Amino acid sequence: MAVPAQDLHEEPRVVLSARGLSKSFGAFLAVRDVDLDIEHARVHALIGPNGAGKTTVFNLLTKFLQPTAGSITLLGTDITKTSPDKVARMGLVRSFQISAVFPHLTVLDNVRVALQRPNGLSTQFWLPTSALDRLNDRADELIETVGLKRERNAIAADLSYGRKRVLEIATTLALDPKVLLLDEPMAGMGQEDIGTVSNIIREVAKTRAVLMVEHNLSVVADICHQVTVLQRGEILAEGDYATVSKDERVRLAYMGTEDA
Ligand SMILES: Nc1ncnc2c1ncn2[C@@H]1O[C@H](COP(=O)(O)OP(=O)(O)OP(=O)(O)O)[C@@H](O)[C@H]1O
Numbered sequence: 001m002a003v004p005a006q007d008l009h010e011e012p013r014v015v016l017s018a019r020g021l022s023k024s025f026g027a028f029l030a031v032r033d034v035d036l037d038i039e040h041a042r043v044h045a046l047i048g049p050n051g052a053g054k055t056t057v058f059n060l061l062t063k064f065l066q067p068t069a070g071s072i073t074l075l076g077t078d079i080t081k082t083s084p085d086k087v088a089r090m091g092l093v094r095s096f097q098i099s100a101v102f103p104h105l106t107v108l109d110n111v112r113v114a115l116q117r118p119n120g121l122s123t124q125f126w127l128p129t130s131a132l133d134r135l136n137d138r139a140d141e142l143i144e145t146v147g148l149k150r151e152r153n154a155i156a157a158d159l160s161y162g163r164k165r166v167l168e169i170a171t172t173l174a175l176d177p178k179v180l181l182l183d184e185p186m187a188g189m190g191q192e193d194i195g196t197v198s199n200i201i202r203e204v205a206k207t208r209a210v211l212m213v214e215h216n217l218s219v220v221a222d223i224c225h226q227v228t229v230l231q232r233g234e235i236l237a238e239g240d241y242a243t244v245s246k247d248e249r250v251r252l253a254y255m256g257t258e259d260a
Pocket residue numbers: 025028030048049050051052053054055056057
């Protein structure tokens with residue numbers, strides 16, 4: 001199944017790209033010569049079997065790991081040697097960077113705290129709650145975007161697992177990322193939450209690029225415009241889901257089933 005063209009709201013253009021990206025751990029080459037183009041207003045999936053190098057590519061793109069070779073460009077700027085906090089400030093945000101939900105705070109306060117972070121990597125705990133009041137409108141907007149209006153004043157610890165993950169996405173969106181990287185956003189979720197989070201990702205990708213590692217192939221088929229398949233650190237195939245799922249090498253290497 002291909003994501004319908006009418007889902008594309010803004011002109012796609014490359015916002016994040018990698019060329020010849022490689023990473024060795026000692027003698028082991030975990031990522032080999034990877035070229036990637038991530039486009040604005042699109043959801044791009046990175047898939048592949050366990051150990052294919054997906055997390056390593058994420059860590060390279062967000063600068064948590066330094067590449068052994070290759071280059072990375074974000075919004076026209078070479079970020080190959082830029083620090084993770086600087087690339088976060090430039091708009092490349094990975095969900096776990098700020099995904100710590102404070103269990104004792106309400107949904108609203110979690111989002112307000114996220115909104116006052118300068119770059120998602122630190123929090124000014126000494127700010128009085130009153131100083132956060134000016135953030136209420138934006139916080140409520142985000143809470144509405146992710147569908148947490150009913151839980152606005154609930155304590156985060158009381159939310160279900162799925163709703164907590166949704167709150168994490170809201171706190172990530174508080175940084176207004178231009179490129180959002182999500183590592184297995186559906187992991188551990190039930191069908192209903194998967195539907196909700198799929199809708200949120202579809203919605204937020206109308207105005208930004210999303211790159212996600214995802215094992216759930218029906219989610220990939222449902223919401224991803226572009227799919228890159230990694231195997232043993234190398235790109236095996238690329239294209240829309242309909243194309244890569246028909247690729248015999250992909251079926252053999254990764255999906256291996258008739259219904260993939
Ligand atoms: N810090 C490290 N030191 C040594 N080897 C590593 C390191 N990080 C990852 N690797 C190896 O690199 C390869 C790719 O790992 P990576 O975690 O990127 O794969 P993945 O596709 O994310 O896998 P999974 O789907 O299981 O999370 C694996 O063989 C892994 O053991």
